Amino acid sequence: xxxxxxxxxxxxxxxxxxxxxxxxxxxxxxxxxxxxxxxxxxxxxxxxxxxxxxxxxxxxxxxxxxxxxxxxxxxxxxxxxxxxxxxxxxxxxxxxxxxxxxxxxxxxxxxxxxxxxxxxxxxxxxxxxxxxxxxxxxxxxxxxxxxxxxxxxxxxxxxxxxxxxxxxxxxxxxxxxxxxxxxxxxxxxxxxxxxxxxxxxxxxxxxxxxxxxxxxxxxxxxxxxxxxxxxxxxxxxxxxxxxxxxxxxxxxxxxxxxxxxxxxxxxxxxxxxxxxxxxxxxxxxxxxxxxxxxxxxxxxxxxxxxxxxxxxxxxxxxxxxxxxxxxxxxxxxxxxxxxxxxxxxxxxxxxxxxxxxxxxxxxxxxxxxxxxxxxxxxxxxxxxxxxxxxxxxxxxxxxxxxxxxxxxxxxxxxxxxxxxxxxxxxxxxxxxxxxxxxxxxxxxxxxxxxxxxxxxxxxxxxxxxxxxxxxxxxxxxxxxxxxxxxxxxxxxxxxxxxxxxxxxxxxxxxxxxxxxxxxxxxxxxxxxxxxxxxx
Numbered sequence: 293x294x295x296x297x298x299x300x301x302x303x304x305x306x307x308x309x310x311x312x313x314x315x316x317x318x319x320x321x322x323x324x325x326x327x328x329x330x331x332x333x334x335x336x337x338x339x340x341x342x343x344x345x346x347x348x349x350x351x352x353x354x355x356x357x358x359x360x361x362x363x364x365x366x367x368x369x370x371x372x373x374x375x376x377x378x379x380x381x382x383x384x385x386x387x388x389x390x391x392x393x394x395x396x397x398x399x400x401x402x403x404x405x406x407x408x409x410x411x412x413x414x415x416x417x418x419x420x421x422x423x424x425x426x427x428x429x430x431x432x433x434x435x436x437x438x439x440x441x442x443x444x445x446x447x448x449x450x451x452x453x454x455x456x457x458x459x460x461x462x463x464x465x466x467x468x469x470x471x472x473x474x475x476x477x478x479x480x481x482x483x484x485x486x487x488x489x490x491x492x493x494x495x496x497x498x499x500x501x502x503x504x505x506x507x508x509x510x511x512x513x514x515x516x517x518x519x520x521x522x523x524x525x526x527x528x529x530x531x532x533x534x535x536x537x538x539x540x541x542x543x544x545x546x547x548x549x550x551x552x553x554x555x556x557x558x559x560x561x562x563x564x565x566x567x568x569x570x571x572x573x574x575x576x577x578x579x580x581x582x583x584x585x586x587x588x589x590x591x592x593x594x595x596x597x598x599x600x601x602x603x604x605x606x607x608x609x610x611x612x613x614x615x616x617x618x619x620x621x622x623x624x625x626x627x628x629x630x631x632x633x634x635x636x637x638x639x640x641x642x643x644x645x646x647x648x649x650x651x652x653x654x655x656x657x658x659x660x661x662x663x664x665x666x667x668x669x670x671x672x673x674x675x676x677x678x679x680x681x682x683x684x685x686x687x688x689x690x691x692x693x694x695x696x697x698x699x700x701x702x703x704x705x706x707x708x709x710x711x712x713x714x715x716x717x718x719x720x721x722x723x724x725x726x727x728x729x730x731x732x733x734x735x736x737x738x739x740x741x742x743x744x745x746x747x748x749x750x751x752x753x754x755x756x757x758x759x760x761x762x763x764x765x766x767x768x769x770x771x772x773x774x775x776x777x778x779x780x781x782x783x784x785x786x787x788x789x790x791x792x793x794x795x796x797x798x799x800x801x802x803x804x805x806x807x808x809x810x811x812x813x814x815x816x817x818x819x820x821x822x823x824x825x826x827x
Contacts, residue, residue, distance in 0.1 A: 297489045301428050302611060303793040310431045310487050315438055317483035318422040319386060319445040324473040324480075325415040326327050326446050326475025328392075329359060329705075330453030331469050333588050334599035337745060338466040339404075348399050348524060355519045355706065356405040360412035361419075362702040363512035367504030369420030370555055371697030374495040382484050384417025389477035396468035407470070423694030427682050428491040436679050440621045442676040447667055450584065455603030462600055474560050491690035496553075503555035505550050510540030511699065522714030556692055565629065566684040568802030569677035572633050573697060574704035575794030576674055577642050580666050582708030582787055584609075586716050586780055587647070587659055593744045594773045594777050595656065595786025605656055609667035616671020630802045637795040644791050647784035650772040712787050720744065720779035727771040739773065747772035 301308065319735075332339075332354060335365075340350055372380030383529070391410030398404055422442065430438045459470040521530035548554035560566050589600045620632050621754035643665030650658060678697050685693035721741040729737060740747040750770065755765035 296485050297487060299489055301489050302494075303489045304489075305745050307434075307526055308489055311434075311438075314315045314489070315426065315428055315441060315485075317487050318426055318481045319442060320440060320476055320483070321381060321418050321450070323449045324388065324476045325418055326449035327453035327456070328411055328415065328473060329354070330390075330450050330584075331457035331472060332453075333585065333593070334454045334541055334602050335466045335469040337592065338461060338599075340745065343399070343404070344464060345401060351524075352405050352710070353401070353408060353812050354406035355515075357412040357415070358519070358702060358706050359410050361415045361516050362515050362695060362706065364413060364416035364700075365506045365695035365699050366418050366511075366692060367501075367695075368417045369424065369501075369691030370499055370504065371691075372417070372421050372424060372498055373689060373691035374496045377421050377428065377491045378484055378488050379418050380691070381421040381425065381488065382481050384421060385477045385481050385484070386414070387411075387415030388418060388455075389474050392470045392473040392477070396467040398467075399400055400579060402760050411473075413676075419698040420691045420694030423678070423697060424681060424690035425488060427690050427693075428687065429489065432469060435682075437578060437621055439673065439679045439682070440617045440675040442596060443669060443678060444614050444617040446631060447617075447670050447675070448610045450613075451603070451606040451608075451610035453603075454588065454599070454606050458598065458600030458603035461598075483634050484654060493690075496688050498553065500548075500551055500553060500555040503551060505543040506540055506547060510537050510544055511703075512535035513540060513602070513690065515703070516769070518703075518706055518710045522710050523777060525635075532755045533566055560684055563684060564801050564803045565680050568798050569633070569680040570631070570696070570700045571718075571794065571801060572637060572677045572798050573674060573700045574707075574781050575637065575791060576640060576670060576677075576702050576797070577704035578708040578711075578768045578794070579640050579787055579791045580670060580708070581705035581786065582712030583644050583647060583662065583708045584781060585713060587662070589655075590780055591656065591659070591746060593748060594652070594776055596634070597656075598725075605659075607664065608660060608821065609663040612664045612667025613671040614651070616668040616673075617675060618671075620672045620675050623821060624676045624679075628804065630804055631682050632676045633673040634795065634799055636669040637798055639672070640665045640669035641788055641791040642748070643669065644784050645788035646698050647790065650777050650780045650784070652770070652777045654777060683762055710788075716779040716783040717743070718779075719782040720775045723775035723778045724771060727775060729770060731767075740768070744772060744776040753808050 297310070297314075336350060336354070339345060339353065343349070356531065368384075387410050391407050391412075391414060394410065395404060395407035396405060424440075426438050426442060427435060453472075457473050460468040513533040517530045517533040520533070524530075535664045545558050548556060561570075567630070588602055588606070591597045591605060593601070597605065616636070616800065624632050644664045646662045646665070647659070681697045681700075682690065682693045685696075693747065720743075724741055725737070728740075732740065736750055740750040751765045751768040751772065754760035754768055755762055771824060
């Protein structure tokens with residue numbers, strides 16, 4: 293067995309012998325892409341203090357990663373298909389590691405956002421490459437298990453990011469949390485050459501760069517509007533972005549319908565299995581990312597856990613993902629995709645609804661059932677949905693398939709954080725105004741209403757002020773905690789309703805077991821007529 297894997301996939305007479313080792317490399321690559329966001333959740337308070345971040349600044353430190361990540365995946369996945377999927381993985385990891393190093397060294401808000409954007413570009417190359425390589429390497433009978441492991445890695449990253457970041461923050465500054473990614477990226481690059489074989493699409497033709505450009509403009513504009521509008525008001529910029537996104541998607545659809553080799557064949561959305569699975573992924577990560585976003589804030593600000601303690605308390609979510617993945621790996625082949633996805637969506641919805649009972653006296657044990665249900669739901673349902681999405685694409689478009697799946701995932705997460713975060717902020721402000729509006733100067737109240745962290749900082753200032761004192765400060769702390777708990781409960785109600793509506797839509801759109809079987813036979817017949825893939 294040579295040290296470097298140089299034999300292209302299609303020249304192998306049987307399944308690639310080291311495919312399960314290659315899967316470890318792909319999962320490591322996925323791990324750092326997801327951890328880049330989850331580790332920032334616990335580092336945000338230190339960054340806010342050190343860089344004097346405004347609410348807008350912090351939002352763009354988080355989402356400077358999201359915009360290029362979501363917008364570029366379709367085009368970069370297509371480029372990886374044409375030229376080299378393994379090469380795309382390696383280049384993406386190097387870009388990602390470079391952005392991480394930059395983020396650890398800079399101390400200005402604009403440069404931190406730029407570093408996060410560079411990481412987002414790297415992630416947009418890595419994510420579709422991991423899925424396209426997985427599908428290319430594994431024979432069809434093993435793909436479900438491989439994709440299940442890939443999905444479980446996402447759940448692990450959700451909990452592992454805050455845990456590792458919290459451990460580093462015990463003794464180091466927030467910049468150290470960027471460096472979590474670097475050694476893993478280096479190992480993954482080396483592993484890619486040793487364990488991952490070359491792969492690229494056969495006779496793919498010219499890349500649809502016009503369609504790619506339209507997709508970038510449309511998705512980037514949509515994500516920008518999603519982030520900016522709910523948080524900072526629907527002024528000129530987010531409204532213009534929303535209009536550009538709408539026009540862009542219409543233009544993209546019309547262009548792709550007429551193009552002989554479209555970037556993304558939009559006719560696939562007529563396939564119920566594909567559309568239902570895309571919607572399921574979007575709604576799952578809407579609820580999961582949104583609820584984790586505000587749950588971790590409650591654990592840190594209201595319950596007083598530090599970053600490491602918060603990371604430890606998210607571990608049950610990762611464990612539940614693995615349990616759900618084990619269950620779906622056994623039952624999906626027997627029961628079908630819909631029988632796994634729909635119960636998972638229902639459990640995830642229940643997990644969000646459970647947070648409607650949160651109040652200022654709630655403890656970690658009140659959050660634990662929600663974390664367990666959300667984790668189990670992800671493990672149970674996302675893997676079959678992703679497998680269905682990837683199965684809808686021919687071998688020559690695996691990178692595009694991975695880009696479509698990951699765009700749905702990232703849009704769902706961005707929507708969850710933006711929409712639910714905005715609802716949380718509004719509910720918190722309104723409740724705090726009701727509780728202390730007549731007891732604080734207008735300027736002080738405005739500061740306290742910015743966020744739960746700002747409210748607690750104001751309380752600390754009141755405790756030290758000559759006209760304040762511990763008693764007044766404690767009263768404000770109680771009001772801030774009550775207001776934030778009210779915001780969590782109110783937001784979870786709206787989020788749960790949205791999740792429930794999503795479950796109903798998926799129930800209608802996603803075909804049943806019999807339709808799945810027929811569809812699968814048709815796909816298998818089509819696959820036999822496709823030309824062999826060339827690397």
